[in-house]
Amino acid sequence: MRHRPTAAASGAAHADELFRSRLDGQIDLRHPLAKLAQRMPWQELEEALSMTLPPAPVAGGRPALPVRLMAGLLYLKHAHNLSDEDTCLRWLENPYWQFFTGEVFFQTALPCDPSSLVRWRQRLGEAGMEELLAQTIATARSMKAITPRDLERVIVDSTVQEKAVAYPTDSRLLEAGRKKLVLLAKRHGIVLRQSYEREGPTLSRRAGGYAHARQFKRMQRVLRRQRTLLGRVIRDINRKLGGVSDAARDTLQLWLERAQRLHRQRPKDKGKLYALHAPEVECIGKGKARQPYEFGVKVGLAVTARKGLIVGARSFPGTPYDGDTLAEQLEQAGILTGTKPKVAIVDLGYRGREVDGVEILHRGKPKRLTRRQWAWVKRRQAIEPIIGHVKDDCGMRRCRLKGAQGDALHAIACAAGYNLRWLLRWIALFCVWLAAVLIECMPPSRSIPTPTTI
Numbered sequence: 001m002r003h004r005p006t007a008a009a010s011g012a013a014h015a016d017e018l019f020r021s022r023l024d025g026q027i028d029l030r031h032p033l034a035k036l037a038q039r040m041p042w043q044e045l046e047e048a049l050s051m052t053l054p055p056a057p058v059a060g061g062r063p064a065l066p067v068r069l070m071a072g073l074l075y076l077k078h079a080h081n082l083s084d085e086d087t088c089l090r091w092l093e094n095p096y097w098q099f100f101t102g103e104v105f106f107q108t109a110l111p112c113d114p115s116s117l118v119r120w121r122q123r124l125g126e127a128g129m130e131e132l133l134a135q136t137i138a139t140a141r142s143m144k145a146i147t148p149r150d151l152e153r154v155i156v157d158s159t160v161q162e163k164a165v166a167y168p169t170d171s172r173l174l175e176a177g178r179k180k181l182v183l184l185a186k187r188h189g190i191v192l193r194q195s196y197e198r199e200g201p202t203l204s205r206r207a208g209g210y211a212h213a214r215q216f217k218r219m220q221r222v223l224r225r226q227r228t229l230l231g232r233v234i235r236d237i238n239r240k241l242g243g244v245s246d247a248a249r250d251t252l253q254l255w256l257e258r259a260q261r262l263h264r265q266r267p268k269d270k271g272k273l274y275a276l277h278a279p280e281v282e283c284i285g286k287g288k289a290r291q292p293y294e295f296g297v298k299v300g301l302a303v304t305a306r307k308g309l310i311v312g313a314r315s316f317p318g319t320p321y322d323g324d325t326l327a328e329q330l331e332q333a334g335i336l337t338g339t340k341p342k343v344a345i346v347d348l349g350y351r352g353r354e355v356d357g358v359e360i361l362h363r364g365k366p367k368r369l370t371r372r373q374w375a376w377v378k379r380r381q382a383i384e385p386i387i388g389h390v391k392d393d394c395g396m397r398r399c400r401l402k403g404a405q406g407d408a409l410h411a412i413a414c415a416a417g418y419n420l421r422w423l424l425r426w427i428a429l430f431c432v433w434l435a436a437v438l439i440e441c442m443p444p445s446r447s448i449p450t451p452t453t454i
Contacts, residue, residue: 020105020106021105021106022104022105023095023098023099023103023104023105023106024099026095026106027095027096027099030431031096032424032425032427032428032431033096033097033099033100033424034096034099034100035427036100036139036420036423036424036427037100039139039142039143040135040139041135041138041139041142042067042068042071042102044135044138045067045068045071045131045132045135046067046068048135049067049071049124049128049131052123052124052125052127052128052131053067053123053124065111065112065116065120066102068101068102069101069102069111069112070112070116070117070120071132072097072100072101072102073087073088073091073101073111073112073117074117074120074121074132074413074416075100075132075136075416075417075420076090076091076097076100076101076420077117077413077417078394078395078413078414078416078417078418078420079394079417079418079420079421079424080417081392081393081394081395081417083114084114084115084117084118085114087114087117088110088111088112088113088114088117089110091110091111092107092108092109092110092111121401121409121413122405124409125405125409126405126408126409126412129408129409129412129413129416130332130335130336130412132412132413132416133310133313133336133412133415133416133419134335134336134337136416136419136420136423137151137309137311137336137337137419140309140419140422140423140426143423143426143427145307145309145423145426145430146304146307146309148339150304150305150306150307150309151304151311151333151337151339151341152339152340152341152342152343153304153305153341153342153343153345153376154302154303154304154305154311154312154330154333154341154343154344154345155302155303155304155305155344155345155346155379155380155382155383156300156301156302156312156326156329156330156344156345156346156350156383157300157301157346157347157380157383157384157387158298158299158300158301158316158322158325158349159286159298159299159301159387159391159396160284160286160294160296160297160298160299161296161297161298161299161315161396161399161410161411162294162295162296162397162398162399163275163278163280163281163295163296163297163398163399163407164398164399164400165274165275165277165278165281165295166275167295168274168275168281168295169207169211170207170223170226170267171203171204171207171208171211171219171222171223171226172204173262173273173274173275173276174223174226174227174229174230174262174263175200175201175203175204175226176276177230177258177259177262177263177276178196178200178229178233179200180255180259180276181230181233181234181237181255181256181259182195182196182197182233184251184252184255185233185237185252188244188245188248188251188252189243189244190237190240190244191240192233192236192237193232193236194232194236195233196229196232196233200226200229203222203225203226203229204226206218206222207219207222207223207226210222227263230259230262230263231263233259234256234259234260234263237252237256238256255276258273258276258279259276261273262276274295275295278402280297280317280403280404280407281295281296281297282295282296282297282298282317282318282319283295283319284296284297284298284319296399296407297315297316297317297399297404297407298315298316298317298319298320298325299313299314299315299316299396299407299411300312300313300314300315300316300322300325300328300329301313301383301386301387301390301415302329302330302332302333302341302344303382303383303386305343305345305376305379305382308382308383308386309419309422310386310390310415310418310419310422311333311336311337312329312330312332312333312336312415313411313412313415314328314332314408314411314412315404315407315408315411316328317404317407321349322346322349322350323349323350323351323352323353324353326344326346326350326353326355326360327353327355330344330355330358340357340358341358342357342358342359343358343359343361343376344358344359344360344361345361345362345376345377345379345380346360346361346362346380347362347363347380348362348363348364350362351364361373361376361377362377362380363377386418389418389421390414390415390418393417393418394414394415394417394418394421395410395414395417396410396411396414399411
């Protein structure tokens with residue numbers, strides 16, 4: 001972790017740097033990541049985030065970490081689907097990553113504590129993460145990888161970003177609620193009449209065995225007993241809340257409300273609680289045969305219809321109808337790209353909704369579509385592999401960030417990571433194409449120069 005050097009240490013460091021080789025002299029500047037580091041609008045990104053980040057520290061405090069360093073680490077983290085700890089460790093070993101984040105000389109210490117990425121991400125908020133995504137789109141435009149016309153036609157679809165929670169069976173949730181309340185009671189000095197620490201785990205194992213044997217009547221009897229034990233613990237704690245401090249009472253009230261909600265809910269209820277530590281989790285059915293239900297939050301993605309660059313990513317809590325999210329999704333795409341979409345290609349989950357000034361195309365309009373519009377409708381399924389890559393390669397498969405805000409930040413960060421991979425792939429293909437053009441144009445007797453800039 002970096003600290004502010006003293007005057008003597010700073011002078012010694014400058015003296016040492018006179019005899020060190022610069023990173024741009026050690027690495028291959030034709031590498032796609034090195035090329036992208038020189039084309040990213042770091043100055044514009046720092047100016048855009050200056051309104052979101054806190055002011056500079058007072059005299060004597062530790063200086064803030066560079067914006068380029070932290071933004072680059074977030075880009076690389078989601079481009080390679082790494083944890084915060086693994087991102088810092090790989091940065092330490094990879095000179096190309098250090099060059100991408102603005103280092104001049106090869107560093108032998110961690111760029112920051114991994115927890116700094118957590119706090120920096122929270123300070124950015126949803127608007128700051130959208131700025132990271134917008135800068136990847138701006139980079140693609142500056143490199144002429146996409147044109148303004150490409151941004152006018154988008155494909156929109158929704159998927160589920162699952163939360164890092166265990167599968168929510170009734171038995172497991174009831175036992176987890178009882179254990180949590182007993183733990184909090186002990187922590188705050190509340191003596192319970194009975195904690196059921198022996199009977200609770202036994203009932204949980206019996207419920208699992210009965211469910212496996214398909215003996216559902218016996219399983220229901222066990223669940224009723226578990227619900228009874230949870231209710232007894234809740235009432236016991238409620239009776240003794242008067243003897244604790246205000247801070248402890250607030251904490252206990254929060255968990256008591258969740259436990260009471262869990263105690264009241266039944267299998268056929270709507271708006272059920274699926275995780276004690278993550279009450280924002282929703283049960284979403286997308287019609288998949290292999291996975292009928294997914295537990296997380298609905299996320300909408302918008303990609304360019306021709307090139308497949310992500311121009312919008314947004315979470316939608318509360319399991320809304322897909323068509324009701326279309327206007328917000330297109331609005332976000334217009335803000336991030338600076339170009340309002342004119343055509344949106346969607347599936348039948350969005351039918352029945354129209355957006356002012358935007359032409360909505362889907363296969364539910366067979367008699368009103370021209371041949372050219374039908375060709376674009378057939379292009380709709382191009383977003384499906386993009387969703388798969390964002391989930392598997394960039395980490396959207398499972399969200400480990402806290403709360404509804406964590407869901408929103410993670411979805412946008414995964415989209416930014418995918419765009420970074422898209423840009424690196426485009427640079428590599430452009431270099432191959434340029435080399436092939438040079439081979440055709442150069443006389444056979446002359447050597448072929450290797451492109452070093454784009």
